[in-house]
Amino acid sequence: MIRALAAALLIAALATATASAHLERPSYWPDPTADSSVSPPAGGAVPHARSLKSAVTGKGPGDVRVACKRNSLDLALASIRQARRAGFRLRPSQPETVYGKRKARKMRRINRALAEDCEYRSIQAAVDDSGNNDRIVIMPGRYIERKSRRAPLNDPRCNPSMLMETQSGAQAPSYEYQATCQNDQNLIHVTGRAVAGDPLPEPRPDRHGIPEEELGECVRCNLQIEGSGVKPEDVILDAGKGYENPKDPTARPGGDLPASECHTDANEPSPCWAKHVVLRTDRSDGFVGRNFLMRGAREHGFYTEETDGVLLDRVKFFWNADYGHLSFTTDHNVVQNCDGFGSGDAVVYPGAAPQTGEFRDESFYPEQRYNTVIRRCDLHGSAMGYSGSMGNSTRVTHNNIYGNANGLTTDTISAGGHPGFPADGMKIDHNWFYANNLDVYREDNPFEALVPQPVGTGFWWAGNNDGNFSDNWVFDNWRQGTMLVAIPDAVAGTPEGEADQQTQCPTSDGSLVYSTSCANEYFGNHMGQVPPGFQPHEGLDLFGNKTSLDGSADTAPNGVDFWWDEATPNTGNCWYDNVGSDGTRDTLTADPPIGPTEGESMPGFLPENCETSMGSAPGYTAKAPVLLACYGQWEMDSLDASSCSWWDTPPQPDSAAAASQRRAEDLLEPSQALRDWVDDLAGEISYGPEG
Amino acid sequence: MTSRARSLTGRKAEVRAALAGAALLLLIALAGCGSDDGGATAGDDGRQDTVVDVSGTEPVGQMVAGSVAALVTCRDWQGADEKERLATIADIRQQLAPQDSGIELPELTDEEAAEVFDNSCKIESSGGFRLYKLYAQAAGFVTLKRAIEPGD
Numbered sequence: 129m130i131r132a133l134a135a136a137l138l139i140a141a142l143a144t145a146t147a148s149a150h151l152e153r154p155s156y157w158p159d160p161t162a163d164s165s166v167s168p169p170a171g172g173a174v175p176h177a178r179s180l181k182s183a184v185t186g187k188g189p190g191d192v193r194v195a196c197k198r199n200s201l202d203l204a205l206a207s208i209r210q211a212r213r214a215g216f217r218l219r220p221s222q223p224e225t226v227y228g229k230r231k232a233r234k235m236r237r238i239n240r241a242l243a244e245d246c247e248y249r250s251i252q253a254a255v256d257d258s259g260n261n262d263r264i265v266i267m268p269g270r271y272i273e274r275k276s277r278r279a280p281l282n283d284p285r286c287n288p289s290m291l292m293e294t295q296s297g298a299q300a301p302s303y304e305y306q307a308t309c310q311n312d313q314n315l316i317h318v319t320g321r322a323v324a325g326d327p328l329p330e331p332r333p334d335r336h337g338i339p340e341e342e343l344g345e346c347v348r349c350n351l352q353i354e355g356s357g358v359k360p361e362d363v364i365l366d367a368g369k370g371y372e373n374p375k376d377p378t379a380r381p382g383g384d385l386p387a388s389e390c391h392t393d394a395n396e397p398s399p400c401w402a403k404h405v406v407l408r409t410d411r412s413d414g415f416v417g418r419n420f421l422m423r424g425a426r427e428h429g430f431y432t433e434e435t436d437g438v439l440l441d442r443v444k445f446f447w448n449a450d451y452g453h454l455s456f457t458t459d460h461n462v463v464q465n466c467d468g469f470g471s472g473d474a475v476v477y478p479g480a481a482p483q484t485g486e487f488r489d490e491s492f493y494p495e496q497r498y499n500t501v502i503r504r505c506d507l508h509g510s511a512m513g514y515s516g517s518m519g520n521s522t523r524v525t526h527n528n529i530y531g532n533a534n535g536l537t538t539d540t541i542s543a544g545g546h547p548g549f550p551a552d553g554m555k556i557d558h559n560w561f562y563a564n565n566l567d568v569y570r571e572d573n574p575f576e577a578l579v580p581q582p583v584g585t586g587f588w589w590a591g592n593n594d595g596n597f598s599d600n601w602v603f604d605n606w607r608q609g610t611m612l613v614a615i616p617d618a619v620a621g622t623p624e625g626e627a628d629q630q631t632q633c634p635t636s637d638g639s640l641v642y643s644t645s646c647a648n649e650y651f652g653n654h655m656g657q658v659p660p661g662f663q664p665h666e667g668l669d670l671f672g673n674k675t676s677l678d679g680s681a682d683t684a685p686n687g688v689d690f691w692w693d694e695a696t697p698n699t700g701n702c703w704y705d706n707v708g709s710d711g712t713r714d715t716l717t718a719d720p721p722i723g724p725t726e727g728e729s730m731p732g733f734l735p736e737n738c739e740t741s742m743g744s745a746p747g748y749t750a751k752a753p754v755l756l757a758c759y760g761q762w763e764m765d766s767l768d769a770s771s772c773s774w775w776d777t778p779p780q781p782d783s784a785a786a787a788s789q790r791r792a793e794d795l796l797e798p799s800q801a802l803r804d805w806v807d808d809l810a811g812e813i814s815y816g817p818e819g
Numbered sequence: 820m821t822s823r824a825r826s827l828t829g830r831k832a833e834v835r836a837a838l839a840g841a842a843l844l845l846l847i848a849l850a851g852c853g854s855d856d857g858g859a860t861a862g863d864d865g866r867q868d869t870v871v872d873v874s875g876t877e878p879v880g881q882m883v884a885g886s887v888a889a890l891v892t893c894r895d896w897q898g899a900d901e902k903e904r905l906a907t908i909a910d911i912r913q914q915l916a917p918q919d920s921g922i923e924l925p926e927l928t929d930e931e932a933a934e935v936f937d938n939s940c941k942i943e944s945s946g947g948f949r950l951y952k953l954y955a956q957a958a959g960f961v962t963l964k965r966a967i968e969p970g971d
Contacts (some may be wrong), residue, residue, distance in 0.1 A: 282882060291885050298914045299885040313883065388946050391894055392881075404883070427890075472947055568942040576892075576947025775942075 152605045153292060153300040154331035155457040156484040157435035160493060163346060163413060166260045168801045170349035171413035171436030178352055178416070181234070183265045185243040190261030190350070193254040194435065196246035197269030204239040204268045205790045207358040208232050216359045219506040220443065220468045220667035221528040227358070235358065242267055242356050243615045252276050252316050255348070262350040266420060268362040270374060272315075277402045279311035286312060302327050303342065303434075306410050313404040315367045315425075318349050320412030320435065335457070336492045338411070338434055348640045350414035353407075360421045360444045360467075367403040368424020368447060380470070381424040381447055381575060387576045390449070401426035401449065413437050423447050428454045429468070432461075441465055450578060451477045452510070459484075461500040462812050469509030469670060472568075472578040474537075476502055478516045485521040485553025486594055498523040498555065498671045506530075509670045511568050511577045512537050521553035528560050531673040535564040535605070536579040539590040550631055552593035556600065561586035562657060562684070563604045563668060563675035574671055580599035582607055582774040584687060589613070593632040599652040601659045602686060604677055606778045606786075609655055609686035614645035614695030614743075632700065647700035649738060655689035655710035655716055658682050674777050683709040686782040690718040690734055694747030702729065702738035878907035880950075888914035893940035893948045908932045911951050915958075927958060 162172025173735075183192045197203075210216065212232040227235070242265055248254040290305035301312075303323065310317030322344030332339060336681065355363030357603055361377035368381030382390050382400030385412035390400035406422040406429045409415050414437040421444040422429035430447035432438055437460045445452025445468030452468035452475040455461050459482050467474035478500040484493045500522040507513030513529040514536040516522065529535040538554060565584050568577040582588075584607030589595060591614065602609040633646035664679050674686045676684050690703050704727060708715030716722050723733030728740075735741030780786030880891025887895075888911045899907060903929040908929050927935065935957040936950055 282884060288885055294914075298888070302882040305884070388894065391892060391947065569942075571944055573944065577944070578947055578949050579952055580948070 131232075134635045144221060152295055152433070152456060152480075153210060154327075155434055155480060156332075156335045157457050157492075158411070158413065158434050158459055158501075159337050160436060160459050160482070160484075161343075163349065163436075166346045166349050167351065168261070170260070170346055170649065173458065174416045175350065175352075175416050175435060175437045175439050175461045177354070177418050177439060177441055178263065179765050180238055180265070180354065180356060180419075183263060183354075183356075184238050184245075190263055191258070192245070192263050192265060193248055193258060194242050194246040194265045194267065195248040195251050195254050195271070195650065196267035197249070197271075198244060199244070200267035200269045201239060201243040203362065204243075204357060205236060207268060208235045208239075211358045217666075218359065219504075220508070221506050221665050239267065240355055250275060251353070252268040252311065253661050255316060255318055255351075255353075258348055258351060260346050260348060262348070263351045263354070266353065266355050266363045266365075268355070270358040270364040270366050272366050272369075272402070273311075276315050279309070280494055281312055283309040283312045285309055295725065303410060304640050306408070310408075311403075313427075314408040314431075315403040315405065316365060316407045318348055318351060318353075318407075318409040318412045318415065320351075320410055320415070321345060330569045336489055343411075346413065348412060351412060352416040352418070353420075354417070355419035357419065358658075360419050360442050363420040365406050365420055365422050366424050367406045367422075367426070368400060369402050377421055377423070377444075378446060386572075387574055389575070397711070398426065400424070404428070405431045406448065408432070408678050409435060409438070415439070416436060416441070418442055420444075421446060422452070425449065427451070432456070432458050434458065436460055436749040438462070439464075444468060445475055446470055447575070449575065450699060451475070451543045453477060454479065456480050457482070459499045462503070464501070464503045465506065466502075466505040466507075468505070468507060469531075469667070471510040471512075472576050473510070474512040474515035475510050476505065476514050476516075477505040478502065478522050480518045481516070481520045481522050483520050486632070489550070496553075497521065498553075501525065502527060506667065507535075508532060508667055509566065509673070510575075511579065511581055513564070515539075518551045519554060520551050523555045523557070524559060525555070526558045528562075530560070530562045530564060531566055531588075531668055531675075532564045533566050533568045533577070533583045534585040535587055537581070537588045537590065538592055550591065550593055552595075552632060554592055554594075555596040555598075556587070557596065557598045559600045560662075561600060561602045561605060561609070563673060563677055565604075565606050565675065565777045566673040567775075569775045580775065582611075582776045583585060583609070583776060586610055586686065589645075592624070593644060593650060595648035597648070597650045597653065601654045601657065602689065603654075603656050604675055604684035605660055605686045606781055607687040607774070608691045609689045610650065611691045612645065612648060612701060613693045614698050633698065645695060645701070647738070649701075650690065650703040651705045653706045654707060654711075656683055656685040657707070657711065658684050674780075676780055685709060687778055687781050687786070688716070688717045688719050690716070692718075692720065692734065693751050694744040696743040696745045696748050698743045700738055700741055701737045702741045704738075719751075720744070764809060777788050823965045834970065871954070873902045873905045875908070876902040878910045879903045886910055886914055888951045889949075891950045892946060893950065893953075894946040896936050896940050896950060897946075904933060904936075905929055907950070908936075910955050915951060915955055927954060931957070 162169035178188050182188050182700040184623040202723060211227040215226035217224050246267065250273055251266060252273055286305045286309035290302050291299040292302035294300045307319040307323050309807060310319060312683060324342045324344035326337055327342050357363050364377055370382040371379040372383040375381050390398055392398045396416060401424060404426040406425045411434045413435055415435060416439045419442045423446045425448040427450040429452045431454045433456045435458045438458055440463045442465045447470035450471065450473050452471050453519060454477045457480045465564065482499045484497050484499045486496060498521050502524045503526050505527045507527060507529045508531040510532050512523060512534050513532045516538050517536045538551060564586050567583050583606055586602045586605035586609045588611040633644065665675050668675055668677060706716060707713060713726060718734040720734050721730055723730045723736060727736050729737040730737035731744060773789055779789055879885045880887035880895040883889060887907060891907055912926055932954060934951055939945055939948060939953045
């Protein structure tokens with residue numbers, strides 16, 4: 129029995145390497161209804177941004193505070209001139225925007241008026257003086273927040289007295305800790321609600337709603353922070369140091385120092401980072417952040433937790449060592465028109481997103497809906513463009529995801545502090561995934577990868593249910609365009625809080641043994657085809673990323689378009705109405721292969737009929753050795769590893785080198801011990817009709 | 820929902836029946852893991868960790884709010900002595916060891932964790948790898964490893 133269990137574990141354990149979760153205090157999904165104790169109510173919906181002009185006219189609720197540098201107006205006027213003469217790009221993949229006369233005149237007028245109102249040099253000081261419905265306008269310049277930088281890490285005012293016990297019995301900073309010692313880790317901190325009381329002695333298993341005992345009244349709800357420049361880079365919120373030219377928005381913390389020299393222990397200051405987080409907003413319902421750049425954090429650029437209602441618009445995340453953006457247990461959450469690179473994990477990470485999908489608690493979430501939307505962003509130049517453990521009911525749409533080791537990964541690994549098992553209801557549509565071939569494991573990579581990822585992958589789902597991957601263009605990813613891998617519950621770990629009582633996997637009823645990786649649909653996608661009008665753009669080859677996209681061809685094959693592990697217990701996964709490089713089904717590439725009959729699910733082929741789709745024991749068995757060889761080498765010397773090529777950029781598809789590599793992997797021979805395990809798997813865990 | 824929309828209802832009963840046996844096997848196996856050896860905690864399963872007194876020894880890596888688990892990397896591991904390594908493993912294990920019931924993920928013994936970190940951290944460019952992520956990944960493998968190498 130133990131062997132059968134372990135065999136099941138081993139295959140799916142491969143996917144645990146996608147886990148990019150972080151450690152956090154026990155967190156709760158906020159009440160999704162609007163808090164009407166403030167007017168206008170906070171939360172209950174994605175907040176609307178107030179116009180920059182209204183900051184000058186005084187229209188709308190709340191007070192306006194202006195932060196500036198001595199030369200802010202000069203910087204603003206120069207940026208406006210530049211926008212008028214030469215234009216600017218909001219994202220590298222997008223065309224230039226050129227200001228007309230009227231727009232330039234309006235921006236000059238607004239910035240001159242703001243300069244006269246400026247009373248703050250520090251954003252944190254402006255935040256501290258703000259209340260509900262207020263807004264802070266930041267004029268162009270670089271804000272390093274000297275006072276925040278001087279605040280000690282592990283401030284004895286809060287540590288250890290304000291640590292709280294996590295689900296594991298370990299300690300984590302409580303809300304009170306963050307609110308009291310707000311610059312301990314953060315360059316700028318927004319405390320959205322008052323500290324009401326102590327956290328529960330033990331976390332409540334039901335994570336719906338922040339416990340009343342510790343939920344204070346709104347003190348900075350509906351806060352808006354925005355830059356007054358032409359573009360996000362005009363206002364730099366900077367947690368980094370050691371730049372060669374700090375005024376250059378793309379400058380790297382630490383200058384030319386090797387990435388490895390940025391990391392120091394607690395007793396030695398880092399030459400690259402001054403703070404762990406650039407901007408953290410906690411329980412800050414109705415928060416709007418717009419038009420600025422967050423740069424140079426030891427961990428994350430933007431971080432929000434237990435918040436209902438967040439809009440980030442026209443924001444950038446450069447050189448944040450872990451995540452550019454991290455939202456956690458946050459609802460009514462939108463990130464749009466963003467751009468980020470230089471993260472060792474992912475540019476954006478909506479983790480532990482609320483359970484607003486098919487099997488939600490309808491008394492808490494009456495409507496099925498997407499709680500988080502990432503749209504119109506360039507996610508690039510990082511280990512991953514997007515990742516998100518327990519990213520329930522998130523939507524990723526109309527983004528350009530390129531130049532990473534792996535474009536997008538979500539997983540259902542239950543890392544400490546991540547409620548919401550199993551993740552379900554994600555929609556990924558109308559995105560372009562291309563040229564995700566960045567070798568982040570080479571010695572001279574300018575940032576350090578935090579996790580192992582298979583270089584050359586467009587998109588990897590590890591353990592999601594009820595997913596929708598549709599109408600995307602996936603091209604020039606040299607290992608695989610998309611990848612779907614199952615994760616048994618035993619590998620996913622102990623769920624944080626209560627697990628769903630019902631899942632899309634039939635096996636879940638009652639037992640919750642194999643409750644992930646079912647009912648994921650892929651349709652309407654263009655694979656290996658370059659979209660009409662696509663032009664190579666800045667950032668595509670950032671950090672030496674390899675690409676075949678030189679504008680000369682209308683096809684750019686992926687290593688393989690669709691890859692599925694064929695996990696035997698999984699049902700309802702299907703791939704239909706997709707087209708390959710010539711615009712037809714005939715040129716799709718897949719593992720298992722495309723079937724002979726369109727619209728059918730046949731043993732040994734990629735399922736196209738959702739109703740009859742099941743995994744395949746022989747297919748699952750065959751894939752195990754290569755997968756295991758790749759992951760096993762990180763964990764156990766005893767496993768075969770010689771033929772794994774995942775940690776380098778693969779050869780360009782259709783090249784002789786690619787064919788040679790495939791041959792080598794085909795010849796990979798697992799040890800007898802491994803073969804026995806895989807045989808056990810096929811023999812003992814066989815579900816339904818033999819695939 | 821398209822014409823190909825899932826309609827698993829009719830098939831669920833059939834599949835559920837087929838799966839029930841296998842699910843039961845897994846549950847029994849899980850129970851077996853817990854009942855025979857007390858939950859596969861560090862030092863269980865007949866594995867003998869060398870007893871090293873690490874009291875008073877600080878784990879390596881940057882301490883944030885009482886723990887190094889979130890930030891400790893392969894680089895820190897490589898620079899640590901034996902006591903520091905054991906203290907570091909203990910810190911990570913505590914952060915990743917859920918106490919409430921549900922689906923139990925085995926804990927790694929000190930030796931197993933050390934082996935994982937040693938192997939992972941000798942790979943080129945692994946200096947920034949977070950140890951807690953490696954630990955969590957390895958926990959999925961550990962049952963297999965113990966069976967393949969029963970004498971370990």
